[in-house]
Amino acid sequence: MLTIRNLSKSLQSGQEVLSKISVQIDEGELIGLVGGSGSGKTTLLKCIALKEKWDEGQFIYEDRDITSLGMIEKFKVKRDWAYVEEKAPLDLKKSAVKNVLQGRFYEKSALRVLTGTHARDEHVLAMDYLEKVGLLDKAEMKAQDLSGGERQRIAIARALVQGAKIVIADEPVSGLDPDSANSVLSDLRDLCKREKVTVIASLHHLEFAEKYASRIWGIKEGRIVLDIAGRRLTSLERNKIFD
Numbered sequence: 001m002l003t004i005r006n007l008s009k010s011l012q013s014g015q016e017v018l019s020k021i022s023v024q025i026d027e028g029e030l031i032g033l034v035g036g037s038g039s040g041k042t043t044l045l046k047c048i049a050l051k052e053k054w055d056e057g058q059f060i061y062e063d064r065d066i067t068s069l070g071m072i073e074k075f076k077v078k079r080d081w082a083y084v085e086e087k088a089p090l091d092l093k094k095s096a097v098k099n100v101l102q103g104r105f106y107e108k109s110a111l112r113v114l115t116g117t118h119a120r121d122e123h124v125l126a127m128d129y130l131e132k133v134g135l136l137d138k139a140e141m142k143a144q145d146l147s148g149g150e151r152q153r154i155a156i157a158r159a160l161v162q163g164a165k166i167v168i169a170d171e172p173v174s175g176l177d178p179d180s181a182n183s184v185l186s187d188l189r190d191l192c193k194r195e196k197v198t199v200i201a202s203l204h205h206l207e208f209a210e211k212y213a214s215r216i217w218g219i220k221e222g223r224i225v226l227d228i229a230g231r232r233l234t235s236l237e238r239n240k241i242f243d
């Protein structure tokens with residue numbers, strides 16, 4: 001569904017952060033991006049999320065080169081993407097369902113945006129997505145009363161409710177205890193399979209990628225040095241990424 005060819009990016013200082021990255025992203029995948037600190041994970045994710053400019057490279061999405069699209073067309077395409085940053089900001093005083101509804105901002109009429117009201121069907125849809133991330137029973141609880149893992153799920157539901165087909169998540173489980181991290185990733189894996197959404201997530205612990213990802217990308221010094229189906233890596237493969 002998305003092919004990236006020869007993506008390169010350098011900083012103003014001349015330091016190359018991404019170097020000739022070519023990857024293929026298919027429907028329903030959970031891609032675990034792993035690499036050492038400063039290897040380029042966040043920069044790559046931001047470029048894929050179309051949030052950061054790059055110097056060279058081609059993005060082919062559903063047979064169209066999106067780099068050559070006009071502003072309006074690009075805006076439409078961008079709505080298929082959602083970026084969930086590390087510790088995604090939520091309105092802590094609002095309920096889980098109201099936070100999810102914020103993802104529907106572009107879909108609502110101006111009147112409803114101004115009055116802050118949500119149509120009944122929007123509400124049902126948001127509840128539907130909370131159910132998909134296993135939080136239906138906490139829909140009316142304020143975000144401030146939920147755990148880190150539950151808040152991360154809300155951020156994911158908010159991305160999905162926009163109708164995103166590709167969710168790009170930077171360290172979605174960093175700072176979570178192992179149980180919460182396992183349960184967020186296990187839900188994400190099921191979601192990818194069931195809903196055919198693609199998730200690209202950077203993961204600090206290789207073990208999480210090995211356990212949950214359907215594909216693992218290893219990045220080192222701005223280059224993809226490993227791109228394989230998710231499984232336990234051999235020590236040779238690990239060394240390629242971390243040595």
Ligand SMILES: Nc1ncnc2c1ncn2[C@@H]1O[C@H](COP(=O)(O)OP(=O)(O)OP(=O)(O)O)[C@@H](O)[C@H]1O
Nearest residue numbers: 011015016017035036037038039040041042043044
């Ligand atoms: N805006 C910037 N200004 C200066 N250097 C930058 C900038 N953005 C990225 N870098 C540098 O680019 C390299 C890659 O950074 P990036 O944040 O993508 O790495 P990362 O793999 O996500 O690291 P970490 O796991 O530590 O968060 C690093 O050397 C970083 O210092």
